[in-house]
Amino acid sequence: MKATSYTREDLVDLLRRHGIAPTHQRLEIAHVLFSRCEHLAADRVLALANERFAETSKATVYNTLNLFRDRGLIREVIVDPKRVFYDPNTEPHHHLYNVDTGELTDIAAEDLRISGMPVPPPGMVTEGVDVIVRIRAL
Amino acid sequence: MKATSYTREDLVDLLRRHGIAPTHQRLEIAHVLFSRCEHLAADRVLALANERFAETSKATVYNTLNLFRDRGLIREVIVDPKRVFYDPNTEPHHHLYNVDTGELTDIAAEDLRISGMPVPPPGMVTEGVDVIVRIRAL
DNA sequence: GGCAAAGATTGGACTTTGTCTAATTCATGG
DNA sequence: CCATGAATTAGACAAAGTCCAATCTTTGCC
Numbered sequence: 001m002k003a004t005s006y007t008r009e010d011l012v013d014l015l016r017r018h019g020i021a022p023t024h025q026r027l028e029i030a031h032v033l034f035s036r037c038e039h040l041a042a043d044r045v046l047a048l049a050n051e052r053f054a055e056t057s058k059a060t061v062y063n064t065l066n067l068f069r070d071r072g073l074i075r076e077v078i079v080d081p082k083r084v085f086y087d088p089n090t091e092p093h094h095h096l097y098n099v100d101t102g103e104l105t106d107i108a109a110e111d112l113r114i115s116g117m118p119v120p121p122p123g124m125v126t127e128g129v130d131v132i133v134r135i136r137a138l
Numbered sequence: 139m140k141a142t143s144y145t146r147e148d149l150v151d152l153l154r155r156h157g158i159a160p161t162h163q164r165l166e167i168a169h170v171l172f173s174r175c176e177h178l179a180a181d182r183v184l185a186l187a188n189e190r191f192a193e194t195s196k197a198t199v200y201n202t203l204n205l206f207r208d209r210g211l212i213r214e215v216i217v218d219p220k221r222v223f224y225d226p227n228t229e230p231h232h233h234l235y236n237v238d239t240g241e242l243t244d245i246a247a248e249d250l251r252i253s254g255m256p257v258p259p260p261g262m263v264t265e266g267v268d269v270i271v272r273i274r275a276l
Numbered sequence: 277g278g279c280a281a282a283g284a285t286t287g288g289a290c291t292t293t294g295t296c297t298a299a300t301t302c303a304t305g306g
Numbered sequence: 307c308c309a310t311g312a313a314t315t316a317g318a319c320a321a322a323g324t325c326c327a328a329t330c331t332t333t334g335c336c
Contacts, residue, residue, distance in 0.1 A: 021303080023313065042293075057315050062294060081214075081222045081322085083293065096256060099265060107256060116250045118234060120273045127237060127272040134265040135258045159332070161284065180322075195286050200323060219293085221322065 006034055018071040025049070025056045029064045030073075039077060039085040039095075039104040079104060079132050094131035107133065144172055156209040163187070163194045167202045168211075177215060177223040177233075177242040217242060217270050232269035245271065 006014070011030045015022045032048045033040065040048070042061055049056045065086055068074045077085040079097045085104055094107040112131060120126050144152070149168045153160045170186045171178065178186070180199055187194045203224055206212045215223040217235045223242055232245040250269060258264050 021312075023302080025314070059295085059316080060314055063314080076219075078216060078219055081216050081219070084219045098262075111256070112252060112254045114250060114252055114269070118245060118249070118271060123276055124236075124273045125276050127274050130268075130270045130272070131252070132268045132270075133256060134268070135262045136265050138261055138263050159283075161331075163285070197287080197324085198285055201285080 006031070014073070018073055020067065020071060020073075025060050026064055026067075028056055029061065030068075033068070033074060033086065033088045037088065039087050041083040041085055043083070045086070077104065078130070079134075092128075094133070096133045096135060099134050099136040107131070144169070152211070156211055158205065158209060158211075163198050164202050164205075166194055167199065168206075171206070171212060171224065171226045175226065177225050179221040179223055181221070183224070215242065216268070217272075230266075232271070234271045234273060237272050237274040245269070 008027065011027050011034070012022045014034075015026060015030060020026065028049045029045060032045055042065060045065065046056065046058055046061045049061065065074070069076055069086070072090060073088075075087045075090045077087050077095060079085065079095065080102065089106065092109045094109065094112050096105045096107055098104070114129065114131070117126070117129065146165065149165050149172070150160045152172075153164060153168060158164065166187045167183060170183055180203060183203065184194065184196055184199045187199065203212070207214055207224070210228060211226075213225045213228045215225050215233060217223065217233065218240065227244065230247045232247065232250050234243045234245055236242070252267065252269070255264070255267065
C-alpha cells in the first residue's frame with residue numbers, strides 16, 4: 001500500500017492533480033483518509049476530521065467523500081447495508097469482511113485470481129469487480 | 139434455477155422444513171419471492187405481497203425477510219447502499235449489477251472461477267464469497 | 277372441537293445514514 | 307483589494323429499517 005506520511009503540500013498537490021480546489025476542510029479530510037490505511041465510514045471521517053479543531057460539518061464530509069470518489073481518489077466499499085466504507089486504496093484489490101466485528105481488511109489483487117469474467121453487453125463497460133469474502137466466528 | 143411454480147402446499151412444506159410456522163403473511167411473502175426468480179428489495183416485496191389483498195404490514199415484511207434469511211431460505215445481496223436485495227436462489231453464484239438502472243442479474247457459479255481464496259484465521263469460518271461485477275453505460 | 281399458551285402481526289414512533297437548500301463565508305485572479 | 311464563483315454550513319428532510327406494546331393467530335392438547 002502507499003506511503004502513509006503526507007505533508008500538507010503533498011495533499012494540496014494530490015487534490016490539485018485531481019482538479020480539486022484545496023480547502024481547509026478537504027485537506028483535513030484527505031489527511032484523515034490518507035494518513036491511515038483504514039476503511040472508514042462517513043461518521044468516523046467526520047469525528048476524526050474534527051478531532052483537532054471542529055471546523056468541518058457533516059454536509060461537507062459527505063460532499064467531499066462523494067467528490068473524492070467521483071474524482072477517483074478513493075473508492076466506496078459496499079459490504080454493510082448500514083454504512084458505506086471508503087477505501088483510500090484505489091488499486092484493484094479485494095476485501096475480507098468480518099461480519100461479527102465489522103472489520104474490513106484488504107486482499108491483494110494478486111492473491112485472488114478470477115477467471116471467466118463476463119463480457120459486458122454492447123454499449124456497456126465493466127466499472128469494477130468487487131470480491132467480498134465474509135468470515136465470522138465459528 | 140429452481141422451478142418457478144409452487145402450490146400453497148409446496149410452500150407450507152418448504153417453510154415447515156425450515157422450522158418456520160406457515161402463516162398467511164409468510165406464505166404470501168414466500169410466494170412473492172419464489173414464484174419469480176428476481177432480486178427484490180423489501181419495498182417491492184411489500185407492494186407485491188399486498189397486490190391481491192392488503193394484509194401484510196411493513197414490519198412483517200422486514201421480520202419475515204430476516205427470518206427467511208436466517209433460516210437459509212433466501213440470501214441478502216448487498217450491492218446498493220440504499221437498499222438490500224433478496225435473492226431466492228441460495229446456491230453459490232455471483233452477480234452482475236447495472237449501476238445505471240439498478241438491475242441485478244445472476245452469474246452462474248461455474249462461469250466464474252476464483253482461485254487463491256484466503257484461509258480464514260483460526261476459530262473463524264468463511265460464511266460466503268460475493269462477487270459483484272458492476273457495469274454501466276459507456 | 278375448544279382453549280390456553282406461545283408465537284406472529286401490527287401501526288406508528290423512532291433511528292440512522294445520507295441528501296438538499298438557501299444563506300453565508302471563503303478563495304482567487306485581475 | 308475587491309468582485310465573483312465556488313465551498314461550507316445548519317438544519318430540515320427523506321428513505322430504509324428497527325422497535326414496542328397491544329392485539330390477533332396458530333397450535334398442541336384434552
